[in-house]
Amino acid sequence: MRITRRQFGALASAAVLVHNIPADAANPDVLVPGWDLPANLDPHQVLDVPAQNVALNLYDNLYRYEGNPPELVPWLAESHTVSPDGLQWEFKLRDGARFHDGSPVTPEDVVFSFQRILKIGKAPAAAFLPVLKPEGIAAADPRTVRIRLEKAYGPFFSAVPMVMIVNQKLVKSHDKDGDWGAAWLGSNEAGSGSYRLIPDTYTPLEKADIERNEGHFLGWQHNEHPIRRVEIRPTKETSTRVLALLNGSLDLTDTYLPVDQIENIEKSAVAHVNRNQTMRIFLIRMNNTKPPFDNVNARKCLAHAFNYKGFIDEILKGNAQRDPTPLPNTVWGFPRDAAGYEYDLKKAKEYFNKAVADGAPMKRPVEIHILQQLEQTTQAAQVFQADLASLGINLKIVSDTFPNLTTSTGKAETTPDMWVHWVSTYFVDPENWVGQMYDSQFHGTWKASAWYKNPKVDELLRKARGLVDQEQRAPLYEEATRLIVADSPDIWIYNTIELAGMSNRVKGARYCPVGSGSEVRWMSLSA
């Protein structure tokens, strides 16, 4: 291959004398979101916010959360029934749903999907492993799936949307050494969703392009100008992400936009900030097994020493809603009468003295671990550090990562004194928060890293878990939450208002806390 001088000259000119390069995302039917990509594309292996973003577009589930507050709506299933004892569930599939390869979605695919989740045993399986065996799932007839639980489990129906339905035949054809197609599906897809993956475009964690599935069962009547193609381009640096939104090379940011970037976006004529009340609580954990945190007065001292209003109003510029409990204030089972703890250094000092009288080592240096990539965790720790210093408590801030912390919280002795994090919505049920955070049977998981134990709370949570009727369950969660708040095992700060940058050309987006409004099927692009 030879390049002539003329070609070289043209090339050099083109490369150098460029003015006003058109924005990358200006293509009228190509959406360019800056979402992170999940570690792999298999919805049965990965369950986190990026995985939800992708899976809700590539796959369908039996029921799906839509709207805010989220409601379960029939999706691949047109209806369901449950036996009075809550053990037997039947889901009737709708007609006409097809996978991307054209084959129909059958009950066998649903059975395979549930069994695959149980066999692979990764995150989405956690909600089902205690109550469901692979043989408990069967096709009852050509349109019905029957699921028999080992014991009644209230959160089951709420967790059903976590199961994305995969094409059994396609996945089985790529099974390698009995891996249930895990290696193949990590870089491919076998769904029936509104969009399909263009496999050649996929580079793990770097990029993925998806295109519209015109034959989706739901049709496209609701959207006059559906988006033809989506180019997912993760953008690691916040500053780059925001600049890219402002120069039009990205259409959407993620939903963790730092508050200090909001003004920049709001001043712009090309983009805006979407604010949505969600179900993601922010809290400071305390290791209740380590002195002085094993003393309730010490814990209450700390709960009164955090400047909730100052943090929310000054640091977050009001972009969060104070939530004094471990439950999002938007989920059922939230006790409306729970006052929680307010910032009051005088009360904090009183509890400090009580704790000292109890023999708690209040002067010992305390460590708080923050998530180094998430600036807000540092800010919270710094706010706390200043106030604790005035009480004579020496708080040392330690930078850490989520994988390190999930490992160290496996044992009480290696769990840090304190750490800061969020708990997001994986399924909309109090079980996702108080159930898994404060029932002592979950000790050893990062969610239960307070190592809190109260037999009465355990009893209430287990009872609530064994019931199916929400009206019966709600008071049990309310009571358990009140007891937990009274024991003050952690410091609950706020329920998140999600902040996401969005190009003004994106229209019709529908927000839901599950998936953070990432379903592209509702969106269109104006010229």
Added chain:
Amino acid sequence: MLRFVLRRVLTAIPSLFGLLIITFLLIRVVPADPAAALAGDNATPQQIEAIRHQYGFDRPITEQLFLYLGQVLRFDFGESQFSHRAVGVDLRQRLPATLELAFAALLLATALGIPLGVIAAVYHNRWPDFLLRVLSVTGIAVAAFWFAITLQLIFAMNLGWLPLRGELSSGIVPPPSVTGSLILDAAIAGRWGVVADALQHLVLPAITLSVGALATITRFTRAGVLETMQKDFVLYERAVGYPRWRLVWVYVLRNSVIAAVTQIGLLFGALIGGAVVVEAIFDWPGVGNYLVNAILTADYKVMLAATLMIGVVYTLVNILIDLVHGWLDPRLWEQP
């Protein structure tokens, strides 16, 4: 010469194994449990334990190390715990982008650094020298992320001359992969528009990456030229009226540049390392980005293979630099 190369290659092998063993041990010292990371956000301790057993993380560390070294000897770098893809394949896919960026930065730093160094030496203790000294110290001291964001604000946002991020504009279909380098592949396919687009995307990351190297090369060239200009042969040439600039560029420079060439070899390693930050800021799909993701998710086979690969590239470039040394000063071939 062949003996020289062979000797360099043979001495590199134990170094690379040393690198691998140290990296392996360092990774395992960090408390992050790959099984916990792999199990995901909602996993139970039982699930984590099952995964730990499945991947062999519960075996003694020496056994894990020897198993891994055995795999590496067979050029099998294992698979990513998360993507389930062969790490070797993923690295091959990303290496060209990093090399493209590092070579562009090195080319820029060398093409500008050597002439600037010569100018600084020729105008020793006069204003061009002072100016270049200030600039080179600034270049070494400036933080890459600050400089990158400044360039983005000026050239991508305010002037709109260059793209902000990525390696290709949206909507452009990449050329078929032959070499893995987007620019070369587009040129091979004769898609000059794609070449131009890719070059535009390369400019800001390459400039950012080159700044530190440019400053170092300028300083080393300046020092080398200053030293050579004190030599007798230069005094003689000047005395006989040899044209000044010809003397500097042809004779002085060749005798002065060895130290700068050594630096270029060392800088290449620094550039590959520095690419981690630059790739993250500009969303450049190279090894640096891949490595950062692996560190954040405790994907230890990726960390090991990426570190080894950077070590191999660094070693190869240094062997190449030794060859250039030999070309500049053939006496080096004779050394034991």
